[in-house]
Amino acid sequence: MTKLSSLRYIRTLYLGVMSRRQKEHQRRWYWAMMFEYADVNMLRLLETFLESAPQLVLQLCIMIQENRAETLQWEQRWD
Numbered sequence: 001m002t003k004l005s006s007l008r009y010i011r012t013l014y015l016g017v018m019s020r021r022q023k024e025h026q027r028r029w030y031w032a033m034m035f036e037y038a039d040v041n042m043l044r045l046l047e048t049f050l051e052s053a054p055q056l057v058l059q060l061c062i063m064i065q066e067n068r069a070e071t072l073q074w075e076q077r078w079d
Helices: 002-023 024-065
Strands: none
Touching: 002 024
């Protein structure tokens, strides 16, 4: 986990606490927390993709070079 994503988690927690404490601005703090949480989740999704994409590209290159890339890898039965 990077320092930036750690700071985003801390900010999300802060916004969640503020939405519970300050009743007069509760809705504003709640929506700020929700948008921050959505940003954190999008960053996690991107991080996961960037970690797995190079391995998938390597696997595809190996399959293509060895002529093992078939268009249909499984058989579907219509019984």
